[in-house]
Amino acid sequence: MDTFLQAYFQEKSSLGFNFDNSLRNEKLIKDGIKELPVVKTGTTIVGVVCKECVVLGADTRATNGPIVADKDCDKIHRLADNIYAAGAGTAADLDHVTSMIEGKLELLRLQMNRQPRVSNAVSMLSRHLYPYQGYIGAHLIVAGSDITGNYIYQVSNYGSIMQHPYVSMGSGSLSATTVLESGYRDGLSQDEGTELVASAIRAGIYNDLYSGSNVNILIITSKNVHHFRYFDTTAATRLYRQPKLTVFPKGTTPQIMEKIEELKVSLIENTTVQDISDVVMA
Known part of the structure; x- marks a missing residue:
């Protein structure tokens, strides 16, 4: 085979999947190096297409x-004036990925x-995430309204x-999906869709x-966007609070009787005398 063709096919074969890191990781584990622990992430995000709008919803716990690292984390990210995304997964990955896509969409608009x-x-988003094969922790519900209609994408x-x-995503998606189904x-109205998302x-x-x-709720229509922070705060209300220390004033408990007895104590002192003759000097 021609040298040029050999180099060409060798280059093409190197463009496929590469499992060198898997072999490296196995060797590191055999050498006693521990794997990094996987940190569980959690979220509940929901999206619903209504008759004249799209409704996004998310909780605020990070x-x-x-x-609990953050009690008020806004998980709804802007991509464009008419497109938003609710994110589940790693907060840093979601912030950077959505910010990058927001910049690209703005350049496309211009x-x-x-x-x-x-x-x-x-x-x-798909073209950016696919080459990393899941190592970017960004699970997204993309919602928007454009000239062709209202859409929800997972x-x-x-x-x-x-x-x-x-659709619902995140660790709480099973419970949310039962409400959605x-x-x-x-043909849900805007109010019906908003209440359905909040319930989910x-x-x-x-x-x-x-x-x-x-x-948190976000409503996207063909004309405007409404972002409702703290749409519902009842879930954050503490159902139990530690009772305050009760201080009883003097005289609250009635005194029935009083008896004072004299306490006699006998003190006995013991004195130990050591015989010097028994002590051996070393």
Whole structure:
């Protein structure tokens, strides 16, 4: 075979999946180096397509393993004036990925002199996440309204895309999905969709330890966007509070009788005398 062709095929074969890191990790484990622990992340995010709008919802609890790191974390990120994304996963990854896509969509808007479409944002996210094979902790529900209609897309951290009329993601998604499946129907009004999303988020908060605090709601229509912080704060209300120390004033308890007895104490002192003759000097 020609030398040029050999070099070409060798270069093409190196563009596929590379498992060198897997072999390296196995060797490191055999040498006694421990794997880094996986930190569990948790969230409940919900999206619903209504008749004239799209509704996004999210809780506000950010966790670091079993620790509540932030009670008021806004998980709804702006991508464009008409496109927003609710994120679950690693907070730092979500902030940086959505900020990057927001910049790309703004450049696209300036270049084409028109409003970007929801499919543009979804395609950019998929192309960015797929090469990392899930190592970017960004699970997103992309919602938006453009000239073609209202849309909800589910974008996994692996880069896969699915379009839904309603969807939930995060550790509280199972509880939220039960509410969505029982309450969703075609042609929901804005108020009905908002209440359905809020109920689904509340279900995730009440049944998932990694979701909590408040409910945030965002409504996207063809004309404007309404972002409701603290739409519902009842889930963050403490049901039990430690009672205050009760101080009883003097005389609260009645004195029935009083008896004073004299206490006699006998003190006996013992004196020990050591015989010097028994002490041996070394």
